[in-house]
Amino acid sequence: MQRSLKFEVFRYAAIAAFLALSLIPTLWMISMAFKPIAEWQSTGADLTWWPKNPTLDNFRFIFGESSSDMISALERTAGRPILASLLSAGFGTVIAMLAGTSAAYGLSRFGYGGNLPLALVQLRLFPPMAVMIPVMIMWAFLGLIDSWIGLALIYGIVTLPFAFWLMKTFFDDMPREIEDAALVEGCSRWRVFLRVTLPMMRPALASSALFIFILNWSDYLIALLLTTRDWVTIPVYMASLSSSMTGQLYGAKAALGLIAAVPPVIMGIAIQKQLVRGLTFGALKE
């Protein structure tokens, strides 16, 4: 549609203004992550927008190296929390995808589990905080407190609704002729599912898994309640990065925040076409 020049100017100006506001917080964190300790607390007229003496000290510090400026080396480094986040979010994704994909196929093809769509929407609806007391008791009983397995299990359940709904819309969209042809060839239903349907769904499976990984990776509250020391995840560990001796370790936190923020942003941009489908429970496909 033709638009006037005036509109084009307005459009670029408005988008530029919005982008500027929306990028400032991220850019500030990036800048902070590369600032030496002397520049962290710069204020007022001395406010350092961009590191004057860029350094990797903050990154070295959170991985256990003591630098001359920092008081002392960390007792617990960021390596373990990063591993905890990777393991719990990764295996949580596996659980959600396995249970969600098979259930979605069962419902989409054989009409089983008619109660699942609504049950899973409701599961998504409830604030996790409102079921955490029983979950904490159950996890303590099962010996799953402060373990990545325990986190992976709850992540798998919490993101199951997304896996189920996403895969259901993909299965509903998939033409059945190919499956039918394989059935005619004499394949069993199970073989058709494993050898014909799933391979065809590879792109859908990949984007759904990435989407669910982002959700799991982003959790803070559940890890805060279910981990105590050995398997705290990145966000929980990050909050502990301040001490009475040093105060807020701005630069160190920013460095860790940057490490935490990069994977989901890259994955999110990679699957941006599927984001709408995932976020709206498949109600909207692009």
Place this chain on the structure above:
Amino acid sequence: MTDMTSNTPSRSQSQSAADEGAGREEKRLGFALTLPAQLLVLFIALFPILMQVYISLTDWSPLDGIPWYRAYELWIGLTNYVDLAGDPRFWSAIWRTLIVMLICVPVQFLLGLGLAILFVDEFPGRRAMYSTILVPMMVVPAVAGYMFFMLFQSGGPINGILSFLLGSSVQIAWLSDPDLALLGVIISDIWQWTPLMFLILLAGMLSVPQDQQMAAVLLGAGWWRRFFTIVLPRMKTIIVIAIAIRVIENFKVFDNFYIITGGGPGVATETISIYIYKVTQNDLIWGYVAAIALAILIVLSIVSGMAISRMRKG
């Protein structure tokens, strides 16, 4: 093999084939495939809720030294619920959560809609700008919370920008003033989730068929008129979905709020999730927490049940 003779791959086919020999295999497979999900739902819904009902009728706390199943020794009946009804901190947390929602959701909606209008047709740089706009919503919320915690420091960049714009030194203590702290966390929420509104609304706007709009153009309808009479009415479902998603998520809001202010100063930014968290972790009165949680679950079930049945009719 009925599939060979009837070449109509319709959705009801699986049902009609169910009485055949292959039908038994389908039945077994359908059952087996949906079983793990069913078990997980039972595991996280049925048992925890029953447990929650039980504990909510007692004065049990993990510090009492008795396991939860012996909580009946501390039976207090409905006392927790009576206390809850008269707990001003609970009601103000609910009220605050609703205020946050009533500010965040409309602002996010209007900003998202405005941006979507700008992005609806092709222009140079559209793809790159689109991807960049989505970045905030993909930042881990806890990290976003930390970003805003840094931004709002009194010597931080927000005061820096204000000082620059006003030409004099601005030293606003954002996070220690109750009203400003609430404004601060609201800004962080708007920052993070406007892109989501934009994303969903743009997808909805692009799915409105072009032909009617073209016809309207030929009839001489102006842009605003086309937007309000053709585009917006056709986006109704999508608008409802987008707003519903944000209302639900806003009700649960915890991560960024808790990291920016910890619910403070005082209780100035204490939303319902932060309130429950504090009672769980600091006060450790789990019987009472169970009652709060259950009350919220019941209200949410009723509200969502009504909303879903209305959406099904509409």
